[in-house]
Amino acid sequence: xxxxxxxxxxxxxxxxxGVTILVFVMYNLAPGDPVTxxxxxxxxxxxxxxxxxxxxxxxxxxxxxIRYLIWxxxxxxxxxxYSQVDGHSVAERIAQTLPATLLLQATSLVxxxxxxxxxxxxxxLKQYSNLDHALSFFAFFGISVPNFFVxxxxxxxxxxxxDWFPLAGMWTPGQSTGLNLDLLHHMVLPVLANVILSxxxxxxxxxxxxxxALGADYVTTARSKGLPERWVIIRHVFRNALLxxxxxxxxxxxxxxxxxxxxxxxxxxxxxxxxxxxxxxxRDYPVIMAVTLTSAVIVMLANLASDIAYGFVDPRVRYD
Amino acid sequence: xSRTRNRASPQIAEQRLPVDSPFARSLxxxxxxxxxxxxxxxxxxxxxxxxxxxxxxxxDPVKANLREIDSPPNGRHIFGTDQVGRDxxxxxxYGARVSMSVGIVAVSLTTIIGVIIGGxxxxxxxxxxxxxxxxxxxxxxFPTFILMITLATVLEPSIFTLMLVIxxxxxxxxxxxxxxxxxxxxxxxxxxxxxxxxxTDWRIMWVHxxxxxxxxxxxxxxxxxxxxxxxxxxxxYLGLGVQAxxxxxxxxxxxxxxxxxxxxxxxQWLPPGMAxxxxxxAINFMGDGLRDAxxxxxxxxxI
Numbered sequence: 001x002x003x004x005x006x007x008x009x010x011x012x013x014x015x016x017x018g019v020t021i022l023v024f025v026m027y028n029l030a031p032g033d034p035v036t037x038x039x040x041x042x043x044x045x046x047x048x049x050x051x052x053x054x055x056x057x058x059x060x061x062x063x064x065x066i067r068y069l070i071w072x073x074x075x076x077x078x079x080x081x082y083s084q085v086d087g088h089s090v091a092e093r094i095a096q097t098l099p100a101t102l103l104l105q106a107t108s109l110v111x112x113x114x115x116x117x118x119x120x121x122x123x124x125l126k127q128y129s130n131l132d133h134a135l136s137f138f139a140f141f142g143i144s145v146p147n148f149f150v151x152x153x154x155x156x157x158x159x160x161x162x163d164w165f166p167l168a169g170m171w172t173p174g175q176s177t178g179l180n181l182d183l184l185h186h187m188v189l190p191v192l193a194n195v196i197l198s199x200x201x202x203x204x205x206x207x208x209x210x211x212x213a214l215g216a217d218y219v220t221t222a223r224s225k226g227l228p229e230r231w232v233i234i235r236h237v238f239r240n241a242l243l244x245x246x247x248x249x250x251x252x253x254x255x256x257x258x259x260x261x262x263x264x265x266x267x268x269x270x271x272x273x274x275x276x277x278x279x280x281x282x283r284d285y286p287v288i289m290a291v292t293l294t295s296a297v298i299v300m301l302a303n304l305a306s307d308i309a310y311g312f313v314d315p316r317v318r319y320d
Numbered sequence: 321x322s323r324t325r326n327r328a329s330p331q332i333a334e335q336r337l338p339v340d341s342p343f344a345r346s347l348x349x350x351x352x353x354x355x356x357x358x359x360x361x362x363x364x365x366x367x368x369x370x371x372x373x374x375x376x377x378x379x380d381p382v383k384a385n386l387r388e389i390d391s392p393p394n395g396r397h398i399f400g401t402d403q404v405g406r407d408x409x410x411x412x413x414y415g416a417r418v419s420m421s422v423g424i425v426a427v428s429l430t431t432i433i434g435v436i437i438g439g440x441x442x443x444x445x446x447x448x449x450x451x452x453x454x455x456x457x458x459x460x461x462f463p464t465f466i467l468m469i470t471l472a473t474v475l476e477p478s479i480f481t482l483m484l485v486i487x488x489x490x491x492x493x494x495x496x497x498x499x500x501x502x503x504x505x506x507x508x509x510x511x512x513x514x515x516x517x518x519x520t521d522w523r524i525m526w527v528h529x530x531x532x533x534x535x536x537x538x539x540x541x542x543x544x545x546x547x548x549x550x551x552x553x554x555x556x557y558l559g560l561g562v563q564a565x566x567x568x569x570x571x572x573x574x575x576x577x578x579x580x581x582x583x584x585x586x587x588q589w590l591p592p593g594m595a596x597x598x599x600x601x602a603i604n605f606m607g608d609g610l611r612d613a614x615x616x617x618x619x620x621x622x623i
Binding site for chain 1: 454457458461462463464465466467469470471473474475546550553554557558559560570573574577579582583586589593594596597600601604605608
């Protein structure tokens with residue numbers, strides 16, 4: 001057990017390192033030369049010598065692996081570089097926008113898991129019932145519909161037509177900010193969109209897990225020794241079926257964070273996704289890289305946490 | 321879904337058994353999966369639409385018509401017109417071309433990478449396997465869509481970039497599936513038997529192992545196509561796909577995703593949005609039917 005956790009703890013930093021390499025290489029694939037971008041093309045004095053001097057000064061003439069190490073060192077110091085558009089510190093921008101994203105994603109994740117697992121349990125227990133079929137269809141819809149389409153449909157019907165929820169932003173302009181009802185009101189649509197999109201995975205996994213447990217020998221044993229059905233379901237089926245669900249915590253996180261590029265922009269949610277989207281339009285590479293890196297680290301930490309939790313919950317888990 | 325329906329009366333099953341090839345059995349199981357059959361028909365129709373687009377509509381998908389901007393659905397334009405007066409239905413019909421071709425090419429790339437990595441890891445085993453699987457996990461843990469966005473941003477936006485970027489990151493699931501299959505097949509008696517009579521690794525892989533992997537690969541390709549079309553829609557929505565004025569479903573929704581169009585011109589985003597959903601849903605249903613028919617078990621494979 002301890003070994004499993006230790007090895008998992010050791011593997012994660014290595015994976016994060018792998019991610020930094022991937023991100024750095026992609027950054028270097030970007031067309032265009034940063035030096036050319038920095039020199040005013042209308043300035044006649046920008047000769048070849050100036051360029052060389054600038055490359056020298058910026059360290060761009062060093063081989064790529066050296067540049068990577070320098071970049072990594074700065075990264076570890078918390079220096080994510082500066083926006084090519086407005087010159088702001090990227091680390092600062094991330095720190096400003098991350099809380100809004102985390103608030104939205106964490107709420108969505110918790111609700112998606114709770115509702116998804118509950119519906120999955122029902123679906124599994126009532127296999128092939130009309131309810132099961134309806135839920136299955138809904139699950140298929142959830143994995144088949146593009147996130148922007150869900151968002152636009154919700155905006156159109158629940159905001160434009162019915163006027164139940166605000167269309168955009170975190171707070172009504174001019175109203176007080178903070179964790180208040182206004183914020184909750186603004187969160188409904190984006191959270192609903194996220195939940196609809198990520199419910200399916202949890203639901204179907206739980207359903208499969210319940211079906212597995214229902215067919216297991218220990219359930220047959222429990223029934224044959226005359227335990228009341230409700231007892232069998234709660235003590236034997238649910239307990240065993242819910243174990244693997246722990247590993248699913250991180251399941252929809254990559255798509256949630258990836259989707260936040262689109263959803264936060266649509267809902268004008270001032271989070272990291274919208275920051276990434278804006279940077280995308282401006283081809284502001286340092287910002288895009290930072291958003292990618294931060295998202296990847298969040299996903300990996302969530303996976304680490306859920307794996308360790310699973311190790312604690314289920315003693316059968318071995319690392320191999 | 322079809323499992324209960326498989327319990328046909330034992331008499332009939334016994335009568336049919338002797339003449340039943342595995343293919344016929346799978347086909348019969350697939351045809352019994354009604355939703356999957358409907359899904360396949362829709363996919364077929366969409367592919368036909370994509371192929372015959374110019375024959376289906378009298379309008380030009382690209383040329384602006386400034387006299388008919390933002391006109392609502394009417395007799396001449398069933399789905400109305402867009403921001404520059406182009407027929408929405410025409411653009412939806414042409415948009416099928418981008419979605420379908422990107423879906424198919426991207427998934428082929430994914431399959432090649434996934435089968436090679438998974439097959440190699442499973443067959444060779446040892447350190448190679450260890451290394452390949454760590455790499456697979458790394459890619460798997462990554463927020464794939466963000467990775468696609470990043471790569472699509474640094475590359476020149478085009479339909480080929482889309483195919484490459486989407487195909488490049490979705491293989492981990494398939495690689496693990498193939499590896500698992502190969503790993504267990506490697507230990508079977510028929511492989512040992514083949515080896516004892518001197519079959520080469522290549523022959524064992526191709527003749528003895530590969531046929532058993534086809535089922536899962538076909539299922540994964542189908543579901544992968546659905547995922548690829550969805551990714552294409554997302555990237556096109558972000559403006560990273562085919563460039564205007566070439567019509568793509570994601571791009572059409574994107575252009576209508578501003579407050580005015582959203583509230584007042586729903587015909588500009590509803591048809592392309594529904595087209596994506598319908599296409600992806602149909603392919604997913606088809607994949608589900610294939611999984612039942614080919615008896616591929618997977619718990620981790622999403623749905």
